[in-house]
Amino acid sequence: MTERSLAVVILAAGQGTRMKSTLPKVLHRIGGRALIEHVLDTAAALSPEQIVAVVRHERERVSEAILNHAPDTVIVDQDEVPGTGRAVELALAALPADFDGSVVVLSGDAPLVDGPSVTSLLDGHFAEHRDMTLLSALLENPTGLGRILRDASGGMTGIVEEKDATDEQRRITEINGGIYVFAHRALTQALGEIDTNNAQGEKYLTDAAARILAKGGGVEAVATNDPWVVAGVNDRAQLADAGRELNARIIREHQRNGVTIVDPATTWIDADVSIEQDVEILPGTFLHGATSIATGAIIGPDTTLTDCEVGEGVRVRRSEATLAAFLAGAEVGPFAYIRPGTELGEGGKIGAFVEAKNAQIGEGSKVPHLSYVGDVTIGTGSNIGAGTIVANYDGVNKHQTVIGDAVRIGSKNVLIAPVTIEDGTYTAAGTIVRKPVPAGALAMTVAPQRNLEGWVAANRPGTTSAAAAERAASPEAATDSLNDTPHTL
DSSP, X not given: OOTTOEEEEEEEOOOOGGGOOSSOGGGOEETTEEHHHHHHHHHHHTOOSEEEEEEOTTHHHHHHHHHHHOTTOEEEEOOSSOSHHHHHHHHHHTSOTTOXXXXXXXXXXXXXXXXXHHHHHHHHHHHTTOSEEEEEEEOSOOTTSOEEEEOTTSOEEEEEOGGGOOHHHHTOOEEEEEEEEEEHHHHHHHHHHOOOOSTTOOOOTTHHHXXXXXXXXXEEEEEOSOGGGGOOOXXXXXXXXXXXXXXXXXXXXXXXXXXXESOGGGOEEOTTOEEOTTOEEOTTEEXXXXXXXXXXXXXXXXXXXXXXXEOTTOEEOSOEEESOEEOTTOEEOSSXXXXXXXEEOTTOEEEETOEEEEEEEOTTOEEEESOEEEEEEXXXXXXXXXXXXXXXXXXXXXXXXXXXXXXXXXXXXXXXXXXXXXXXXXXXXXXXXXXXXXXXXXXXXXXXOOOOTTHHHHHSTTSHHHHHHHHHHOHHHHHHHHHTSOOOO
């Protein structure tokens, strides 16, 4: 082992009572990920030999989330002894017996900690051959946070938690950021000497600084110029603040990579979204999950995409889609609702007030407006008329509909699955398709139109409709009405 051998300990045992939630604090989400997932990603970016997460409150839920995201993480349970020092002590016991490198300690509720900040801290730690290096920050309002203690020459002398601090110490504005690097041997020895004799009755990890200094070890706090890196989340307001800041950083990165984002204030993009250059994002757009957007696409305004694949030059406006794919040149919206399993082929269209679910729509095919297409395969170059419904559910099971190439479905059709409409066919307006339609045929269901003369007068006497019908039936009344109408030359 060398000093460059790394282990990362993530503290995730707290209950987070100030969140006032049945959901464990570290499982609340910003940027499409749980808080703990952001921290796990930062830990993985350091390429450590081992990542250890210490859990306690809602152990099963928290452990499941950690292992789903980072399966190689070692889970350690905190015992009845409270405090961050005890948590780290238990984590060290889970490391390989011959580990003698450095230990990075991160907080599971500080989602904006990033790899470059921790790497910079590590570089200084190794260059100065310290036993403990921590990240600090200068805050105008440090209330509630531990303070960094220094002597007259500026050398660090320890850390004091606010509840144990004097009035003078509470006026210190340099706070402990909760991100640490320790030499394994120095940390192990210090933790063995720390007690719980403090206002909280806890075994503080911060007390390790004084213990290491007392033995002549090197300890330093390095102030970051980005306080967000050390910002923890303790309540819903801080969760929202951290979410806004993360979103602003994600947006700025996309902008620098060649994406036009017209209104960052109304645009929200998750951390796992990928966007190629020369994409334009219009106001009111939400991009979630693993959505990917290819060059030249225009998304928005007022659009939500979740886990969608968007091809080159696609246009999506005022629509919502989940687990869908839109191939190059396709057009979606406005006001379309695209459900999972839908694929729109190149140059295809899903238009206004269309709902699609598990629909495979071929190249150049169009569902322009006011339709529902579900559990359907549509070939190339077909057109689905306004008001068409694919009736795919019989009350028990879903059934498939197959529509071939170059098919023209008339307006106000109902296609009752399972049914196949072969290539090159037409259906008349108002048709109910119950049987297969062979290639090149015209399908129609026509009932004779009946006009019941005098029905309005007999059944709706005294209405404006009855009066209008009476006038229309009287040539003299129609002439008088015409003469009464002013004319302008």
